[in-house]
Amino acid sequence: MTIIEARGLTKRYKSKSGPVHALDGLDLSVPRGTVKALLGPNGAGKTTTVKVLTTLTRPDEGSATIAGIDVLADPRATRRVIGVSGQYAAVDENLTGFENLDMIGRLYHLGRAESQRRARELVDMFDLTAAGDRPVKGFSGGMRRRIDLAGALVTNPEVLFLDEPTTGLDPRSRLSLWGIITDLVKEGTTVLLTTQYLEEADQLADDISVIDGGRVIAEGTSDQLKEQVGGHRVVVSLMTSDAREEAVRILTRYGDGEPVVSSDGRTVDVGVTNGPQSLQSVLADLEASGIELHDAGMRRPTLDDVFLRLTGRSTEVNAGDPDETAGPSGTKPKKPKKPKRSKEKAA
Amino acid sequence: MTAVIAPGSPRVAPATGVASWFSDGWAVTKRNLIKIKRSPDMLIFAVLQPIMFVLLFSQVYGGAIAVKGTDYTQFLMAGIFAQTVVFGATFSGSAMANDLKNGIIDRFRTLPMSSSAVLIGRTNSDLVLNGISMVIMMATGFAVGWRVNGTPLEFLAGVGLLLLFSYAFSWVMALLGMSVKSPETINNASFMILFPLTFVSNAFVPSDTLPTALRIFAEWNPVSSLVQTARELFGNEGSTPTPDVWTQQHSLATVLIGIAVMLVVFVPWCIRRYESISSR
Known part of the structure; x- marks a missing residue:
């Protein structure tokens, strides 16, 4: 069953050298409970795709639904079923790990007690118990990504968007984050992730969409794509x-x-x-x-x-x-x- | 690392009504206040800058600038208050620009929260910061001989008006903050606007001492009306005649109209802008 569906997404930006097609008729379809990787170089349109699907950017043309909700018509309802983490959707450096998660819980309207309980639970689950009450400012890169990912999981969303989740991480932190993502998928979460790393797509994704110039130029499992070559x-x-x-x-x-x-x-x-x-x-x-x-x-x-x-x-x-x-x-x-x-x- | 999702994982309640609007605004305000508490440099700046201005102006220019019917320190304070709250409001702009750059706005915009909450939280916490600055300035003012001659009610009205003006101006700056490419731009741009706005006014000198062109600008400058009203409410105007211009003769009405216009125009504009911004 398809949980993320996008049709003909088009997004143009104005630039000095004329309009730039960030998205040029992009189609995407992700079955429930699977991991889809968007693979492509910088500027291919990966981040713009995620921004459209997470209600941050409106496309010029096209349509998108997530869990049956029309993303463009009802962004508020869409936001209730998604979690977003990545290089752009960040956490606050001045707040502690716990405070960040508690604030996010409150903004999901969990209620004071429930929000605090969930924040503490996530801090413990992500092995941040010792650092959870220190400002994020002093966190290492790997810890930062973990608290960021935890922020996306406060309400246990059906669909998780991860924008370049391991860019800039050392190999050990990368492996640890891959482990967390794999566990989430085992428990039924659908994941859409963007990456520049072929190895990451190879490791995590059930299905890969190769993106270039704002559209999908190839699609399939890692093995299917390799057979094409x-x-x-x-x-x-x-x-x-x-x-x-x-x-x-x-x-x-x-x-x-x-x-x-x-x-x-x-x-x-x-x-x-x-x-x-x-x-x-x-x-x-x-x-x-x-x-x-x-x-x-x-x-x-x-x-x-x-x-x-x-x-x-x-x-x-x-x-x-x-x-x-x-x-x-x-x-x-x-x-x-x-x-x-x-x-x-x-x- | 097993079972990331707990058995009793929470369910999201629909966000509707005044209650969620209020709690969203409070959650963001709280976040901004924690930030003030954790960045001593920001707090020190908010405290030291007004002290510095009060001392510099009252001690350096106090002897040189004559004001009819009162001494310069009495005349100066309302001007310093107005200047400080106007400058304080620019913080709303740079903070919005910073949040945008750091991706926090993107995080907020993917949450099912009220779309005005981030802006309300921003302007609320900056009002608190401006309030702290006001208290510090008043204490410093008292130390160098400033005295309030109005009634306690007039005094409170003056303080309230200054803070209300800074709150409304915060929305103007917040819109600028969401429109610039980098937080540095807003700092540079705001100085270009705010120095003329606060200095070409009656804040530091009686406007009748200015050359004609500047005098006319000063008399129609809403900051002058704010200063004039505060000065009258604090009973610090001395015997300097109020310029025979509607905006000065009816300074309170002018300030209230100015505040209303800023809020009516910029609050909806800010919210609309917020609903479409993103870090890249």
Whole structure:
């Protein structure tokens, strides 16, 4: 059963260089009790989508319902069934963790006693008992995110919106937050989260919508998206980058699409249909051409490959700087890309 | 970390009626007051600035500026009060701009609360801050020889009028705060407006001493009417003749009209603006 439904969301902003389409006909559908990840670089429209669905921004066109409530017609009723947490919907630094949660409870009209009980309960559940009565100002990044998330859970909402919940967190805090989100979903909460991290979408989401230019450009489970790119990728690392062009020619011969060259020019990879056979052929041709290899192998595609394939840009290149536009796939990106590649050694 | 959602998880009551409007406003006011309590720098500024102004003006200019029928300190105090409450109201603007930037407004706007509550909480708590400033200023004034010559009722009316004016002006500044791109802008912009507004008035000198153009501005300046009314209510006007301009002859009516206009125009405008703002 669908609990979040959005149709044809359009939002334009005026800017000096003309109107900017923050959303350009975005459709979204999230079944109850599942986790949907909106994946895309900065400026893709993820945050605007969340803002429309959480009643913060009105779209120019389109419609949205949450739990059967028309978000645009009845924002007040919508706010009763949602919880929002993320980089923008923040907590007050001068208030203690407890005071923040109590205030939110009061603003949900829980009543004094119930609001305080729930605030204390959440502080304890989120392992903030010791720090709960200190101003949030002195909290670590991970503690801040936890109190922020707790703020979204004061009334145990049916639908939870998390806008980049772990951006800027250290790996340990990230894992801890992932654990909390996983537990919530087990108990039946529907989650819509935005992220720039492929790993996060991979870990948490039942379903991923890849967003670029204000619309959904691909949708499916992590595995479905990876299949779109091809079953395997053949990767070769060259001893010297001089042999790059010849290696690209050979990989093009056996690959499904354009080979991708790493920024240092020494690693080339390409999607293939029949992994082992293609690898053997590639290796034979490389040997015949006298190209020396540092390493070679096959790997499963990552969501990064999916994104690169769909948009012609790598997420990691774009993640830090919305204005940066990297070249088309296969050319040298402006910033070095750091792919984590586990290679199976060829025999 | 198990069972994040407790068995007896709370249910949200529908937010309707005056009761929820009142409790929402109080919840936000309380939050702002806690903030004042926790930021000593803010409180120190609110206390020291009026002390500084009272001492500076009464001691530095007191000997140089002559006022007919009374001494400068008596004449000055109503002006200092008016200047301080007008400047104090700008805090509503910078605080709204800060809350917007920090994402707190976004949090509030995703809660099923009354849409005027954040603004009511803001202007309420700034009224409290302004009240504290007033008490400090009066104490300082008494210490340097200021005396009230009106009746206790007139004195209270004067204080009430000054605070009411600052409350209404808070709404004007709150709208500005929601319209600027950054909190820094509001601080710079408000000084550009408030210095002329408070200095080109009868707050620090009798307006008849000013060059013609400035004198006309000062006589029609609502701050002058506020100062004139407060001065009369405190019995500090001395024998300086009241300028023969309607806004000065009927200064109380002018101030009340000014306050009413500010509230009628800016309260609904602020609420409408609030309902559509977001951090980015």
